[in-house]
Amino acid sequence: MSAFNKERFMRQGYIVLEQGLTAQDMQMLETASADLYGHSGQLLQQLQQSGASLNDFYQQNLDELIVVPEIDDPLKVCRYEYIKGYNPVIREQLVPKLQGFIKALTGDDFVLFKDKCNAKNPGGGAFEPHQDVIAYNHLKPNFHVTVAIFLDEATLENGCLFFPENYRRDLEGHDYALQNTPNGELPILPSYDGGSSHGAIQQEVVERIQWQPVEAKPGDVVIFDSYVPHYSEKNASDKSRRAMFYTFNAQHFGDFYDEYYDMKHREFDNPSFHVATPTAHSKSAM
Ligand SMILES: O=C(O)CCC(=O)C(=O)O
Incomplete structure (x- = not known):
């Protein structure tokens, strides 16, 4: 059977492609990542020295890589x-x-x-259970597909992702708002509005879902839709766990990348861009 299991993707909301990327792809990504990470660190240093805020800096530098520092x-x-825009x-x-x-x-472009x-x-990076679609619902496409690429091994210890085995089955019998999507009618689950858990799925819903860890090796790829709930725990190891997330929408909705990042550069501090993320911004959205 092909690794691209559409039936599983539609039922579970995600699939895993073990070693979906080649050693050559990973080499290319390591080189790019060293450059991107190095540039990010330099930007933060430069900003601290100049005393400018990230919000002001990005309003004046609309083509720059967007860097979000740790809360502490x-x-x-x-x-x-803004990796594609920059690299x-x-x-x-x-x-x-x-x-x-x-x-x-999916059969689609x-x-x-x-x-x-x-x-x-190390010590941080937990994401509360959430649906990505909540963060994008002010823009037109109502269905997205994300490709997660692990640059480092993702383990239980360093905060791998958790996905439901089958959340639609777990939540049967509960009435949630449904959206018509290419993966069928998918629910928008009740989430917290404002506060430090802004955008996170409400606890009683989280508890109804059976979660499973998805550990991954460098080169493994997880493809998931924007409705499937997911979370990750903090990194309890002593090394970073780097993972890239590339989110796509069906071409027939239009191309929003430039518009999205133009908005994000101009409104860096807008809390709607920081849903359920472990950064200073979600915390300051209270
Ligand atoms: O990087 C992680 O551990 C989780 C990322 C995530 O859930 C997200 O960005 O929506």
């Missing part, structure tokens, strides 16, 4: 975004390959909507 350390990179190798080599994966899985790399540094 303005010099430490928590994540960076030509990723734009020309990786993004078309990922589009091929999604076409093989998808375009990049957003991208990011979570550094998940």
